[in-house]
Amino acid sequence: MRTLSTHPGSFVTVAVTGDISIMEIAAPCEIFGVSRTEIADPWYEFNVCTAREMAAFEDADTIIIPGLQGPVEKSPPPQLVNAVRQAYQTGTRIVSIGTGTFVLAEAGILDGRRATTHWMHSGTLAARYPAVKVESDVLYTDEDDILTAAGMAASVDLCLHIVQADYGSAVANALTRQLVMPPHRDGGHVQVIASPAAGSMDHVVSETQSWVIAHLDQPLTVSDMARRAGLSTRSLQRHLKASTGKTPLQWLLVQRVHKAQELLERTDYTMERIAAESGMSTAATLRRQFRQIAGTSPDGYRRAFRDRTGR
């Protein structure tokens, strides 16, 4: 699990240089730039700065580099690359979206780390920066305070992931509801849905997922999910894996742990009760799954959350 270097109310800066893609800065602007005092207070300090104002980087706790338009062969602006390298060395969290990842790679801060970019360019990225572990089929990566999103749509997921890291699941979920967005997808989701005719099937599966998420307190089997979707278990397994990269049971367990995390954050329920409400049969089962998926014990998670939010 990543150690948090930022805090609620931290300073987020988007670096705008030349021809950025406007869509790629939409998610950060919407999520970090709009006051959310009804959800959490203080919210982020947010600003957008151009290449000429890169002194503003000094105040930033998080810097976001959106994709540059034009051919990726063009090398990124050196002063931006230097500014990013310097910022990272002084402990700033660095985020890239789409081809913005090339700036991070050029700065050398991705060497030996996982990163992703738009699938069309991942080959180029891997070839030009062999030391970078390019993950071509995930929505986003998060390693050592360096986060990379595959593209515009994934940037939404990544921004929510950041909110979750800074404020916890309960706040992130409240924000998701307010934005009227589908439930947050984690970084392991596949980027490209392989089958071209996946359209309607996709809908059936996501419907089922929403239903499951709303009924996590009940014990559910993969067959139950399949029945709900009107598919055989074999087909459900195939479709769910195509869209989430996980098997049905794995996906379900992740949802259960997420639910447990939310309860740990905002309630004082006992482990038994949290286990029951998140659909884990016993506290022992909860502990084991929680550790496997979240990397800590439920109790440790609760304490860490209270410590960093002072609640």
Added chain:
DNA sequence: AAAACTATCCGCCAGA
């Protein structure tokens, strides 16, 4: 902690 038990996963394949 380990064994016994059950559920799930996934390659394969015939059929639509």
Added chain:
DNA sequence: CGTCTGGCGGATAGTT
């Protein structure tokens, strides 16, 4: 043809 489906069964994973 190519694509999708769902059943089968051995290997695995998860639970108790």
